[in-house]
Amino acid sequence: MNRTCLNFGIACGLSLALVGETAATEWNVSLWGKRRAFTEHVEKLAELVSAKTNGEFTLNLSYGGLSKNRENLDGISIGAFEMAQFCAGYHYDKNPTITVLELPFLGVSSLEQEVEVSRAVYEHPAVAADMARWNATLLMPSPLPQYNIAGVGEAPLTLNDYEGLAVRATGGIGKAMKAIGAVPTSMSATEVRQALDSGVVKAVAFAPHAHMSFGTVESAKWWTTNLNPGTVNCPVVVNTDALDALDESERAALLGSVDEALAHYLSHYNEKTMAKWGPTLDAKGITRITYTDDELTAFREAVAGPAAAAWVEENTARGLPASELLDLVIRTISGT
Numbered sequence: 001m002n003r004t005c006l007n008f009g010i011a012c013g014l015s016l017a018l019v020g021e022t023a024a025t026e027w028n029v030s031l032w033g034k035r036r037a038f039t040e041h042v043e044k045l046a047e048l049v050s051a052k053t054n055g056e057f058t059l060n061l062s063y064g065g066l067s068k069n070r071e072n073l074d075g076i077s078i079g080a081f082e083m084a085q086f087c088a089g090y091h092y093d094k095n096p097t098i099t100v101l102e103l104p105f106l107g108v109s110s111l112e113q114e115v116e117v118s119r120a121v122y123e124h125p126a127v128a129a130d131m132a133r134w135n136a137t138l139l140m141p142s143p144l145p146q147y148n149i150a151g152v153g154e155a156p157l158t159l160n161d162y163e164g165l166a167v168r169a170t171g172g173i174g175k176a177m178k179a180i181g182a183v184p185t186s187m188s189a190t191e192v193r194q195a196l197d198s199g200v201v202k203a204v205a206f207a208p209h210a211h212m213s214f215g216t217v218e219s220a221k222w223w224t225t226n227l228n229p230g231t232v233n234c235p236v237v238v239n240t241d242a243l244d245a246l247d248e249s250e251r252a253a254l255l256g257s258v259d260e261a262l263a264h265y266l267s268h269y270n271e272k273t274m275a276k277w278g279p280t281l282d283a284k285g286i287t288r289i290t291y292t293d294d295e296l297t298a299f300r301e302a303v304a305g306p307a308a309a310a311w312v313e314e315n316t317a318r319g320l321p322a323s324e325l326l327d328l329v330i331r332t333i334s335g336t
Contacts, residue, residue: 024055024056025057025058025246027058027060027083027242028060029046029060030067030075030080030083030084031064031085032064032068032189033189033214034063034213036213037209037213037269038209038213039085040268040269041261041262042059042083042085043061045059045257048257048261053249053250057254059083062081064190069189070086072084073091074134076136076238076239078135079239079242082238082242083139083239084236084237085142085235086234086235087171088102088171088233089171089172089186089232089233090186092171095130095131096130096315097127098122098233098235099233099311100311100322100326101118102172102233103172103307103311103329104175104229104230104303105229105230105300106230106329108146108333111143111266111269112266114143114145115262115266116332117332117333118143119141122141124325126320126324132240135239136239137237137240139236139237139238140261141235141262142265143262143269144207144234145208145269146207146228146229146231147206147228147232148205148224148225148227148228149204149205149223149224149227150203150206150211150216150222150224150286151165151196151204151220155222155289156224156289158295159295159299164182165181165203166200166203167201167202167204168184168185168187168195168201169182169185169186170186170205171230172229172230172311173205173230176229176230177205180302185200185201189206189213189214190214192204193215193216193218196220204216209273211223212280218284220284220286222286222289223289224289224290224291226296227296227299229303312326
C-alpha cells in the first residue's frame, strides 16, 4: 500500500515499517499504569487487529511511555500517537458532553448496561462534535462498575462522618463527596498510593480493579460496600486523521474488532477481577462498611438531583444540548 505519513509538525505518529514490498501500518497507543482489567479490551483489540491483517496492522501499546494520562487527549489532537485512553473527569472542560456519564446515582446496574449507555452517548452528534475539537473519534468505552471508597483512619460509619474527609474522587463522584462535606481531590490513579501513604488523602474512590492495581488495598483499613456514588467514563479514542488514512481492510479490522474486544473485557472483569475482590479484602483484614437504606436515600436526595440540575445549567450555558444528553442517558438506562 502506498501511504504518505501524516505531518503534524512533530515526530509523525503514524509510522510505516517496510515488510518485504508492503508498508505495514503501526499505531502507537497511549495507556498508563500497567496491564490490568481496565486495559483488557485494548489488549484484545491489538491481538485481533494483528490477526485479521496478518500482522500488517499493529497496535503498539505503551503504558506511560508516550504521555501522561491527563495529556492523552492533547496528544491525540496533535497526532503524537494514534490511539489513547483517558478519563473524562481528568479534564472536564476538554470533554464536557461525556461527563454526563459521570453524574452521581444514574442507576446503572451492570457493566453491560454501562457499555450500552456509553455507546448511546458517544453516538450523539454533539458528542462527536465535542471530540472533533481534539481531532478525536470515540472508539469504545472502558466500562467500570460503581466506585466505592477505601480509606485509612477512623471509618465513616454514617454519612455525617464524611465531613472534612480528604478523598481522592474525580468528576461526578467528587461533586457527590463535596455535597456531603468531604474534601475531594482530583489526581491521576498513578499518584494515589503515595498520596494515601503520605496523608494527602485519607480515602480513595476507585473501582475494585484499581484498588488492587494501584495498591490502595495495601494501606486501606476500611471499604464501603454499597455507597455506589457513581463511576467514571474512560473512552478509548483514535486520531481522526489516522483513522481516515487506513485502507478499507485495516479500517474493517479495527472497527470490526470492537465488539469482541468489549466482550472479552466484560468477561474478564466479571469473572476474574471481581472473583479476587472479596478474598483480597479478607486477606488484608479490610473492614467492610455497609450503609442503611435510609442513609443511602438521604445521600441520593442530597446529591443526585442538584448535581444533575447543575450539570444541565452549566452545559446549556456552553451551548450544548445538555438536557437532551441527560434525557438520552435516563432513557437508555430505563430501556424506554
